[in-house]
Amino acid sequence: MSSTEPELSQEPPRGHVRVVYLGPVAPHWDLQSDFGDRALIEGFRVRMQARLQLVPPHDPQFRRNRERVIRDAERENLLLDWDLGLPED
Template sequence: MSMTDLSETEGPPRGRVRVIYLGPVAPHWDVQGESEVRGLVDDFRARVNARLLLLPPHDPQFRRNRERVVRDAERERLTLEWDLGLPDE
C-alpha cells in the first residue's frame, strides 16, 4: 500500500451506510445511508447492488462479496452496518 492509499483511508468517517436484507424475494437488499459528500452514498449503493442484488445471505458467493463491500466502505471511509434479519449471537 502506498502513502497515498494510506492517507485516503485515514480520517473521520465521511458518512454511514446500513445494508438491510429484505427477504427471500428479489431484490434482497436495501442500502440506506447519509453523508455530507454529495453522491457518495448513491455511488456506494450502486456498487453494493451490483455485488449483492441477487444473492441471499445463505449463498456461498455472499461471503466473498460481503468482504468486497466491507473493503469498499473502508476505502470510502463509510461506517457500515449490516442488518441480516437474524438475531445477534
Template sequence: MSDVEETHTEPPQAHVTVVYLGPVAPHWDLRSDFGDQRVVEEFRGRMHARLMLLPPHDPQFRRNRERVVRDAERENILLSWDPPELAESHLAQHR
C-alpha cells in the first residue's frame, strides 16, 4: 500500500472565464468556451452569489475568489480570469 493519492485524468467538464466588467455593479460575468451548459449554469449561479457585488479591491473578494477556485476544482472545470492578474495570488500559493 502507498500513501500516494490517485490522480484523476478525466477531461474537464467545462472551461469558463470569470470576466471583470468594471467598477459599477454587477462587477462580474461568466463566459464559457465549452462544456455541459447545465454544469456551467450551476457554476454561474454559485459564482454570482459569491462575487457579483464585490469589486476586486474589496477585502471579501480574495476569500470569495478562493471559494470560486475550489468550487471549479471540485467540479473539474477549467477556470481562468479576465484580466489574468486577478488569479495571481491563487497561483502564487500553488507554486
C-alpha cells in the first residue's frame, strides 16, 4: 500500500536562523543564528541574501522570495523565524 503524503523528518533541527528586516536602507536584511553548524548557516545566509538583498517586505517580489527562503530552510532542516519589525496582530 502506498502513501501519497510525504514523510516528515523526525530528525532534530540542524540549526536555527532568524531573518531580520533592518529597514528601508540597503542592505535590508540580516541573518541571526542561535545554534547550528557555521558552514551550514553561512551557506544559508548567502542564498537568503541573494533572494532578499534588494527586496523590502512591501515589494511584491518579497512574497515569492520569502517562500523560496522558507523552502530552503525546510530542505536544510533549519528552524526559521522572521522579524519584519512589525507588531504581531
